[in-house]
Amino acid sequence: MAFNILVVDDSPAMRRVVKRVIEICGVDTGKLLEAGDGLQALKVLRSEWVDLVMTDINMPEMDGEQLVMEIREDSMLESIPVLVISTDQSEGRMKQMLALGANGYISKPFQPATLSGELYRLLGGAPNESF
Amino acid sequence: MKASDVAVLIPAACKEVLNAMYFTDVLAETPQEDTHEGVPSIVQSYAFALKFSGDVSGRFGLCLEHGTARRLAANFLGEDETDIAEGDVIEVVGELTNMFCGSAVSQIESGTKFVLSHPQPVQQLPAASSEDLIFVGMETDSGPITTWVVVDKAGAHREN
Numbered sequence: 001m002a003f004n005i006l007v008v009d010d011s012p013a014m015r016r017v018v019k020r021v022i023e024i025c026g027v028d029t030g031k032l033l034e035a036g037d038g039l040q041a042l043k044v045l046r047s048e049w050v051d052l053v054m055t056d057i058n059m060p061e062m063d064g065e066q067l068v069m070e071i072r073e074d075s076m077l078e079s080i081p082v083l084v085i086s087t088d089q090s091e092g093r094m095k096q097m098l099a100l101g102a103n104g105y106i107s108k109p110f111q112p113a114t115l116s117g118e119l120y121r122l123l124g125g126a127p128n129e130s131f
Numbered sequence: 132m133k134a135s136d137v138a139v140l141i142p143a144a145c146k147e148v149l150n151a152m153y154f155t156d157v158l159a160e161t162p163q164e165d166t167h168e169g170v171p172s173i174v175q176s177y178a179f180a181l182k183f184s185g186d187v188s189g190r191f192g193l194c195l196e197h198g199t200a201r202r203l204a205a206n207f208l209g210e211d212e213t214d215i216a217e218g219d220v221i222e223v224v225g226e227l228t229n230m231f232c233g234s235a236v237s238q239i240e241s242g243t244k245f246v247l248s249h250p251q252p253v254q255q256l257p258a259a260s261s262e263d264l265i266f267v268g269m270e271t272d273s274g275p276i277t278t279w280v281v282v283d284k285a286g287a288h289r290e291n
Contacts, residue, residue, distance in 0.1 A: 010249065011229070013207065013222040017152070020209055058247050087233025093244045107237070108230050109151035 002030030003123055004048060008041040008055035008067065009085070014108075018054060018085065018115070025116035027123060038062025042070055045077050052122055057086040057097070065100060072101035081122040085110070132187045134282040137235065138163050138265040141278055144234035149271060152230070154206045161268035176200075177221060179228040180253045183236050185245030189263075189282040191232040192253060193224070199274025200224050206273070225250040231278060257281060 005022060007015050019032050033048060035041035037059040044050070053071065057064035064084060071077045081103040086093065089107040097105055104118045142160045149155040177200045180192035195203075197220075204223035205212040228250040236245050257264055257279060268277045 011222065011226045013204075013219065013226045016208060058249075060249065087230055087237070087247065088245065089234065089237035090244055096244070108233065109148045111151055 002028050003051040004031040004033065005029060005052045005054065006033040006035060006041060006044055006048075006050045008035045008038065008053060008059070008064070010036050010056065010059040012036075014056070014085075021112045021115050022119065024112070025119060027119050036060075038064065038067035038070070041067055045071070045080070050080055052119070053080055053082045054085055055082060057084060057088060057093070065097070068097065068100045068102050083118055083122060085115075132239070132282060134189070134263040134265040134280050135163060137187065137189070137239065137280045137282060138267050140235045140238045141231070141267045141280065142269060144238065145231050145269060145276070145278065148227070148230045148234055149203075152207060153203050153227070153273070155203060155271050155273045157269050157271050159270040161270075164266045164268075177224045178253045178256065179225050179250045181228060181232060181250045182248040183232055183245055185236065185239075187236070187239055187245075187282060189280060190257070191228070191235070191281075192257070192279050193228050193231060194256065194277045194279075195224065196274055199271075199276065202273040203227065221252070225252075235280075 007018050009015050015034050022029060022032060033044050033050065035044050039062045055064045055067055068082055071080060071082060083104040083106065084097045084102045085106045085108060087108045094105045103122055106114055106118055146157045149157060176194050176196050178192060178194040180190055182190050200220050201212050201215065204215050204220040207223050208215060208219065229247060232247055263282045264279060266277060266279045268275065
């Protein structure tokens with residue numbers, strides 16, 4: 001089964017890195033979609049089938065907090081797993097995002113193996129041992 | 132909290148970021164300074180800065196020579212140095228600024244949230260005047276990197 005994954009981050013460079021890790025870790029991906037902020041992400045989510053959202057928090061227009069809330073409040077989107085990837089390493093932020101409905105939280109910087117592990121946890125399956 | 136209190140967190144934070152995502156080692160650190168006399172000319176460098184706010188507020192920036200930036204970008208993106216567009220190098224430097232600051236500020240108080248502004252290119256380094264400013268430099272196996280931190284005076288952020 002091929003998974004469609006949406007990567008949301010206002011840094012194009014970070015989106016490229018995350019997409020590269022996804023490709024290397026061996027997850028069977030269908031479409032690797034991108035968005036630069038929460039508003040763009042919602043447009044993608046309402047027009048494409050997405051199996052997992054990976055999102056930053058600090059973004060213009062609509063931040064990651066608002067995006068998670070919007071996803072959880074939308075009956076068509078509420079079941080999509082959300083993984084947060086953020087520079088904020090504070091426990092307070094992590095707890096807040098999980099309370100809002102995120103399914104996982106990784107802080108930057110991250111080891112590729114950490115991201116790979118979370119991908120497999122949320123999508124199902126065993127991590128590739130490439131890392 | 133003073134800039135020197137934040138500055139002591141920077142080397143370990145930068146090392147963590149560089150090792151994990153830029154596959155780069157820190158070889159040496161330079162002592163904290165409140166002037167930029169030892170910083171490479173910004174003319175041949177990329178420099179970015181952002182604002183952070185939370186329990187402590189201020190600004191964070193970094194400056195690195197073009198060659199260093201290109202090597203780091205190649206490591207970050209997993210591509211050959213010669214294949215990377217300058218625009219991509221600049222984006223990577225911005226992201227590096229973001230991660231350095233986020234990693235350092237996260238250590239100030241683990242239970243407190245903070246907000247970072249989007250990194251922006253800057254044309255000049257901050258000057259030590261009435262601001263609480265510290266420069267922290269390091270030598271890496273990709274080249275030298277200089278960071279700086281300014282901590283707002285107590286109450287200053289409430290006036291903004």
